[in-house]
Amino acid sequence: MGKLIWRCSVSILLFFWMTMALFPRKSLAIDSIKAGESINGNTQILVSAQQKFVLGIFNPKDSKFRYLGIWYKNIPQTVVWVANRDKPLVNYSAKLTLKGQGLVLQNESDGILWSSTSSTFLKDPIAQLLDNGNLVIRESGSENYVWQSFDYPSDTLLPGMKVGWDLITGMNWKLTSWKSSNDPSSGDFTYGMDPGGLPQLETRRGNVTTYRGGPWFGRRFSGTTLFRDTAIHSPRFNYSAEGAFFSYKSAEDLTVRYALSAEGKFEQFYWMDDVNDWHLLYELPGDACDYYGLCGNFGICTSSTIPRCDCMHGYQPKSPDDWNKRRWVGGCVIRDNQTCKNGEGFKRISNVKLPDSSGDLVNVNMSIHDCEAACLSNCSCLAYGIMELSTGGYGCITWFKKLVDIRILPDNGQDIYLRLAASELDSDNRKLVVVLCLSVASLISFLIFVACFIFWRRRTIKVETGNEVQSQENEAEMPLYDFTMLVNATNDFSLSNKIGEGGFGPVYKGMLPCGQEIAVKRQAEGSSQGQTELRNEVLLISKLQHRNLVKLLDNKKRSLLKWKKRLDIIIGIARGLLYLHRDSRLIIIHRDLKVSNILLDNDMNPKISDFGMARIGYMSPEYVIDGYFSMKSDIFSFGVILLEIVSGRKNRGFFHPDHQLNLLGHAWKLWDEGNGLELMDETLKDQFQKCEAIRCIQVGLLCVQENPDERPAMWSVLSMLESENMVLSQPKQPGFYTERMVSNMHKLAVGNSCTSNEVTLTLLDGLQERVGSVVNLMVI
Structure with missing residues (x-):
């Protein structure tokens, strides 16, 4: 029995030591090493005094290479500095040693992969990781650094780091992007300061400038709001004959960083403890301009x-x-x-x-x-x-x-x-004189008008006249219908056609010769409300059906919208939605984006209307399933509108003889088969460039992805539409792709050519509210 217990104890002990050998062992938390000391890349790390940063060997996700780097201690691995980014370790044996000339990183064969550069030889050097993430080398007993990692940034700018030039030493502080999110080697983009002329921060791809923040203009940078004092950070800029550099401080209780992405975006993040993730505050470039x-x-x-x-x-x-x-x-x-x-x-x-x-x-x-x-x-x-x-x-x-x-x-x-030239300035002066003359004439006309109005008001008791009513009707641009047509449509106002009665009188159901069902309101002789109230209601409805509320998908008039104009409308809608999502004082989610809520002015420039109404336009999958709304819901609706405009067909009521997919499904089917151009409106033949059409369809499909996270942000959508060189990702199957079951009778009904507009009208009368669905007889 004793032997059995002894054998069990030995087995458990051996298992414990074997298990411990599988995992790297970390030393006690030290923040520095002295001359001749080393840290083993497999088992040891340096940790700053207040447990904020770590120096050690890391292995990027899906990479076989290993690197010496610095990252946050209590945040999921976010690497802020890499030493040997262009000369990685290929095995697990490495050591970092401090010598009189500085730090040296060696592999198992003592080959040097990286070393700190310093012309000063130290007798008693110390290498220390500070709580701001800076790795420094100094003489023992001195606070002067002979070398620091802050002078050699990777892709991240921490508080206290610099971007700029020291014209005395020739030091150029700049960020260099990673090759990709999993590859720390030097990427294509750099972010630094152009020393020529006024200092200006810029992003470059090789020797080509891709973004410029505007020059320093005495008190701030021209062209950006990023580098301004906020509750999150305080930017600092030093400009003198000795050089120019930008740096910043952050609030003590916040973790803030700037980073240059592999795609060339200069981004500002801060850490959110409540969601345990980085929050993107700002990025440059922000829009196409x-x-x-x-x-x-x-x-x-x-x-x-x-x-x-x-x-x-x-x-x-x-x-x-x-x-x-x-x-x-x-x-x-x-x-x-x-x-x-x-x-x-x-x-x-x-x-x-x-x-x-x-x-x-x-x-x-x-x-x-x-x-x-x-x-x-x-x-x-x-x-x-x-x-x-x-x-x-x-x-x-x-x-x-x-x-x-x-x-x-x-x-x-x-x-x-x-x-x-003087000719250009003279033209401006002439325009100014014309504007001043017109302004004076307008002011005089206005004063005369006010005087006439006051005189007329004193002599007139009745506010409304027949002429006023006529002018209002003309202003509303209402089509007029023959009374005989309405008599025939309602079967001579038959009681069997009566569907209700309101304050003005009964409402009858009717049928126009084209087969369109209508509702006709007829004023009763004993009506409690007069002709003025009835006219006001008609005018209100007609104003809601203003001539500029053009039906983009009207079969009769869609040929009038040429490809260039449709493209302008698409970009205009995207710009308006971007303003709501990002540029307005309040972040606005529209919730009801659809073709009927796009107002076109006389020059066919689009304006978005009807914010947040109860009636929903093109609902995204997450709203239908979970009742969840976000900016990505608006982007889904925008994608539907885009596909409707380029195809000239509505998503609702779309039918195809070969399948029962809606317009989104039909567009995806054609795209997946490599026949995306077949989606284009037949009336646009030979008007568009294939690359433009394909880009629009691809953007539309990206916007209607089922997963909201896979839909692009609105600024990205606008950049996709306006930039010919921007590489677009491939769309996946959109939301609402499943086929429908429809009857042949329903298919036959699609060919109806009679057009109408449906509006939801709310009239307030005292403390009562009446809401009704009204079909307007006025065809656009």
């Missing part, structure tokens, strides 16, 4: 207009044909080049992100008038701007080469003074 040089030289971008690119005042497209095709990169050229000592002057353009200042002239000791005079005296000067210095006073910046990467900002933009 943020992409560098979108409108070319002397072009100016406005995100709220269609098209978004225009030439600066006094300039015209270099290639009108390319401009009409939305190929703006060629830019603009000046109309009148008589700008050298020929009476030329300057025109102010307000609220802009200043042009790229790389290589242009900056003078911080020049007044406003001297700046204008200096530019005017040099025929090569294209424009000038005034900067308000943080130390007080003003400085001057002048542009000589070109004006590129300019956009209109909604607020906090700067002014630029553009050099123009």
Whole structure:
């Protein structure tokens, strides 16, 4: 019995030691090592004093390589710095040793994979991981660092790190993206500061600038709201003859970081303890106008207009044909080049992100008038701007080469003074005189009108006259119907056709010759409400059916909407929805986005209406199943609208002889079979470019994905529609793909050509509310 117990004890002990050997053993939490000491990459790490950061060997997901890096201690692995990013470990044996020259990372064969660079030899060095995530090397007893990881960033900018230049030492602090989310090696994008001209932060892909944040303009950066004091972080900018750099501080109780993604997005995150995840606060580029040089030289971008690119005042497209095709990169050229000592002057353009200042002239000791005079005296000067210095006073910046990467900002933009020929300025002066004359004439006319109205009001008791009613009817643009037609439609107002009765009188069911069912309200002789009230109700309904509420899918009129106009409408709707989701003071989810809620003005520019009404348009799968609404619900509705516009067919009531899929299912079936262009409206034949049509269909299918997380954000949708070079992901099967069971009788009913508009009308009468569904007889 004793032997059995002894054998069991030995077996348990052996099992314990074998189990422990399978897992890496970590040392006690130390934050530093001394000269000659090493940490084993398999078993040991450094942990900062307050347990905020860790230094050790990590293995990215789905990667066979291993790297020396720094990451957060109490946050799921988020790597903020990588030492040997371009020379990874291929096995599990590695050690980090501190020597007099610095830190050295070696593999099992003592080959050097990485080392810190320092020209200073230390007698008693210490390598320490600080609580801000900075790995430093210093002499024992000294607080001066001879080397620090903050001088060699990877893809992350932590509080206290710098982006910029030290012109004395030649140090260039910049971020370099990862190759991919699982590959820390140096990627395609860098984020740093351009030292030419005024300092400006920019993202580059190789030597090509993809995003520019605007130059430093004395007190802040032009063109972005990201680097401003908030409750989350406090940006700092240092600009002197010794160099220029940007850094920031964060609130003590918040974890904030900036990162450059593998796709070239400069992003700001902060950690949310309640959801245990990073929250994206901001990203750049944020919209199409943020992409560098979108409108070319002397072009100016406005995100709220269609098209978004225009030439600066006094300039015209270099290639009108390319401009009409939305190929703006060629830019603009000046109309009148008589700008050298020929009476030329300057025109102010307000609220802009200043042009790229790389290589242009900056003078911080020049007044406003001297700046204008200096530019005017040099025929090569294209424009000038005034900067308000943080130390007080003003400085001057002048542009000589070109004006590129300019956009209109909604607020906090700067002014630029553009050099123009006298003919352009005279034209402006003439326009100003015309505007002033018209304004004075309008004011006089208004005063005369007010006087006449007061005189008429004193002499008139009745507020409404027959002429007023007639003018209101004309304003409403109501089609008129012959009384005989209504008599025939209601079977001479037969009692069998009577479906109800209200304050005005009975309501009858009728049938027009085209087969359209209608409701006819007839005023009774003893009605408690008179003709005025009835007319007001009709006018209200007709105003809801305004002529600009165009039915985009009307079989009779859809051929009038050419492809270019449809594309403009699609982009306009996307821009309006982006404003609701991101740019408005309050984040708005529309909830009722459908074709009938898209208002077109006289120039066929779309306006979104009817926010948050009770009647739902194109419902997303998550709302139907779970009753859950989000911005992605609006994006699903937008995708349906997009597919309806390009196909010229409605999603509801869509039938196909070969299957019982709705429009979404039909679009997916054609796409999956490689026949996506067959979805296009037959009336658009030879009007569109295949690549544009395919892109629109692909974007539409991406928007109607069943999983909300797989639908793109609205800013991404807009970029997809406007950028020819943006790579789109492949859509999956959309929501509501299942086939329906319909009768042949229902199929035959689809061919009805009579059109109508349905509105939900709410009239308030005292404290009572009447809600009714009214079918308007007025055909658009």
